[in-house]
Amino acid sequence: MPDYGHEILFGTFLTPDAHNPDQVVALAELTEAAGLDLTSFQDHPYNAEFLDTWTLLSWVAARTERLRISGNVLSLPLRPPAVLARAAASLDRLSHGRFELGLGAGAFWDGIEGMGARRLTPGQGVEALREAVDVLRGVWDVSAPGPLRQDGTYYPTPGTQRGPEPAHEIDIWLGAYQPKMLALTGQKANGWLPTLEYLRSPDRVTANRLIDEAAVAAGRDPREIRRLLNLFTVDVSSRNRGFLQGPAEQWVEQLLPMVLEEGFTTFLIGRDDPRLIQTLGQEIAPALREAVARERAAGTPGTGPVRSVAALAERHPGLDYDALPQSLAARSVEPGDPEYDGVRHSYSWPGAPALVIRPQAVAEVIDAVSYARTQNVPLSVRSGGHGISGRSTNDGGVVIDMSLMNKVEVLDRATRRIRLETGARWGHVAQALAPYGLAMSSGDYGDVGVGGLATTGGIGYLARKHGLTIDHVVAAEIVTADGRLLRVDDEHHPDLFWAVRGAGGNVGVVTAIEMEADEVDNVVYAQLVADATDTAGLLRRWGQLVEEAPRDLTSFLSLFPGRRGDPPTAQVTLVFAGDDIEAARSALSPFLEIGPILDQQAQLVPYPAIVAPPGNRHRGQGLNDTRSGLLHHITPEAADRMATMMDSGDVMIMQVRSVGAAVNDVAGDATAYPHRTQNFSVIAATVPDRRAHLDKLWTELYPHLDGLYLSFESDTDPDRLLDAWPEPTLTRLRAIKATYDPDNIFNRNFPIPPAGDTEDEAVANS
Structure with missing residues (x-):
């Protein structure tokens, strides 16, 4: 046999x-x-x-x-x-x-x-x-x-x-x-x-x-x-x-x-x-x-486990499946495989990729990149797959799913040095670091993957005290378009290291990052629910209180439209980065005056409790039409435009996240995330049949905005490149693309044209 x-x-x-x-x-x-x-x-x-x-x-x-x-x-x-x-x-x-x-x-x-x-x-x-x-x-x-x-x-x-x-x-x-x-x-x-x-x-x-x-x-x-x-x-x-x-x-x-x-x-x-x-x-x-x-x-027969005739019939005609390296055969999921429905979608976006590759080692990532660049199909790279922006899946292309590379290590407790593989999820990271009294500010949702957030920005519950997630990255391991594995830091490939922190998805597949974690144990976590009938007034009062608050306090505000005769509501999350109850009470109490409070609660909890990974199935069930922008202040004019959006009924949710403070301590040119003067990040989301209405409303808010947060923006129109990376950041990124990805293999995370791409020069310089 x-x-x-x-x-x-x-x-x-x-x-x-x-x-x-x-x-x-x-x-x-x-x-x-x-x-x-x-x-x-x-x-x-x-x-x-x-x-x-x-x-x-x-x-x-x-x-x-x-x-x-x-x-x-x-x-x-x-x-x-x-x-x-x-x-x-x-x-x-x-x-x-x-x-x-x-x-x-x-x-x-x-x-x-x-x-x-x-x-x-x-x-x-x-x-x-x-x-x-x-x-x-x-x-x-x-x-x-x-x-x-x-x-x-x-x-x-x-x-x-x-x-x-x-x-x-x-x-x-x-x-x-x-x-x-x-x-x-x-x-x-x-x-x-x-x-x-x-x-x-x-x-x-x-x-x-x-x-x-x-x-x-x-x-x-x-x-x-x-x-x-x-x-x-x-x-x-x-x-x-x-x-x-x-x-x-x-x-x-x-x-x-x-x-x-x-x-x-x-x-x-x-x-x-x-x-x-x-x-x-x-x-x-x-x-x-x-x-x-x-x-x-040496030629002994045996090509590895094979798929059934029915499974082979589900293959996409635009992909050369036979060219897949043997090293990836056991790591790949095709449309006809039983596991396909579990890996095809992101949490927010449905997808129908032709192939999902799930490497377990760097060598397999290299093989996956080398294979993908030979195929004339979209290439998406996925860490956790939460994917609000829609870039971690596609239709008819290849997805490199990093979720099996998910190790979390504390390298040196004395210097707070940690190493994270990019397929890990932030909730698991929080749980792994907690016994050491450490934590990382990393968004508000523990199911999000390390790679996507730690290469884009990272606006988390500890942002005003400890800054963005990318501000703690001290080294990264990245597979470039030509199949090299590079370790990048301030001394090794510093240009690429700069780009990884803010545009990492554009320059390669980051397989691991090293970071300096923060000393964090318990935090005070509070939630308020307020009547948002006076939406503009509530926004102004909340924004002013955030800017006046001590750095220990970070707050997110989510607005929901009224339904069935009920008024619109605001859910306010407040996190005080420490266990000083009296200081926390002093910082939190003013927020009780933002409007009529319908519900409130506050508790002292370990940090992992507020970012626990829920382990949701990813079926493309999120609101996948989103617009993102940054605000210096919530001015009366901006508040009025946001209130109009919520009153329209065409926006399902609007969220405003506080940044500023420690985020703005970093120089604008220190990383590829240049937005270091704004105090707020805004996101609006709706369902597909109301996208046109959202775009019209967003156009009215747009003049009050300055920049955008990449992972919250589903519109990848090249006209928005300068919102994401205003000059001179964009020119610097284009030069780095020309060095490390001249063929623009990694083009899903906003299509940055490499320098010298004359076809896109006019757009990039518009």
Whole structure:
């Protein structure tokens, strides 16, 4: 049999010993620490000597961070599929996509029947399993209309709600030996999970052939099915006693033909032996992976996991999928893939990209950029994917999704030096820094990604005290358009370092940043709800109070139009950056006079509590037509124009954020964010059918504005370039673009034309 090309995985098959539960969990933790990929447990609920497998899986998932978990195999007759589907999806979500479903038709029927389940013949067991697989996938398919309804002899489902949706596409691996079960594996499963010691008839070659034939007959490619293998009679302490009973080099020699000739790519060791687990992770696994990679590179068949015919039919004609580097094959999501709906949209904008690449390492980012620049399609780079401006997804293009590169590190507590990978979310950053008494001002929403905000500006709840997020960046690691990885700071590529802080999305893919965090523990967090019938007056009073407030206080004001006879309302958020209650009360109290107060609350809370990441699904559900501007002061004229906008009913929300103070301590030419004299940032948002009305209203406010905040502006008209980067900033950015991105590969984050691009000279100089 050929090499089916899957990634080589190693793991353990541990005994769920009820007499030594701590030892079982410790072995699972050792499995992860040794660098292995997966741990699994046998499932015999009728055996009083064993822990309940599902409870054990949940416990181990909570005690580990990276390790995949699975039953090996779960007894279907004792776990009804509709209930099992919800349990599996729940555990997958709680473990962030680390659960796989090893499933069996049933064995040890005396025990199963003794617990009240129906005894089945082998043929009945196969048909019951066939029905169960359809129920499982039906419950997980939340995109299908209506409840799941399925006829069946063994598992009829007259009508059940679908969901929850798993965090990733859960693989279904079947423990199969006989021809009918092997055929079912080829028809419906993601993997075949036998035990070597039980493979008597049919043998491995015949079994693989039966699976492949059934897959082809069902319209599938056999390479869609992973081949896993449990191994029990193994040892590393002896010398050449037999198959897999010898040193690491003997294991590699004996496993290599099983990969290349029989297609097995996942090996699970059924020995509760710490030394064997460590040797497997530290010596055998890396050596076998190296040997397999060498053979594959030399021409051994095996192109990696493949997509079904139905999935291939969903590909976009404008993209050369075959040119995708092999290093990215397992990191890419196409329109026909089950994971596609989870990665196609941003929070605010719907999207239909031709390909989403999800790198886990810098080398993969380099490969992704090199590939994308060969394709004549849009390229978007996404960190968290909140995406108010709409630049983190596209239609028909490539998205480089950085969310899997999300490490947060405190490099040096004494100097407050931290390192963040750009796929991390700010809520997680806040949680990671809190034990050190540190925090970063980073917007108002913990689900926002590090990369987008930390390369644009970062107007957060601590802005007036601690400045913009970009003002704390001391170094960055960036992949440029020509595929180089550069570390930039004040001494290395200082021009690029300058550009990263304010226009980073225009000059490359920032993979990590180093920052100096602030000493922040608890803060006073207050919210007011006010009647905004006198919208202009409320805005003026709030703006004046903000400018008069101590720097410790930062405030955001959100206006909502009246509905169904209710007056318009204002929600005011106030954050005092410290735990001095009396000072906070003195700073907050004047805001009670901005207008009729309908509700109020204030509390002393840890900073992470106010930016906790909600973990929202991204379905393009936000208001995606937005306009952004900056104000020096909320003058009566500006307040009147903003009030007119809210009275029109064409604006769904208007938000004003306070900046100034520490933000304006930084020189205007110190970073590519030049707006260092304004005190307020304004955003207005509406729905698409009212965009024209918003534009007309915004035109009336525009003369009172000076500049814009890039991440809040969805209009990328080149005429607005000088609002984002007034001269001489724009000319300097164009020169840097000409050096690092002369072909304008990174053109989604406002299309800055490189210097020398004569076609755009007139626009840039207008």
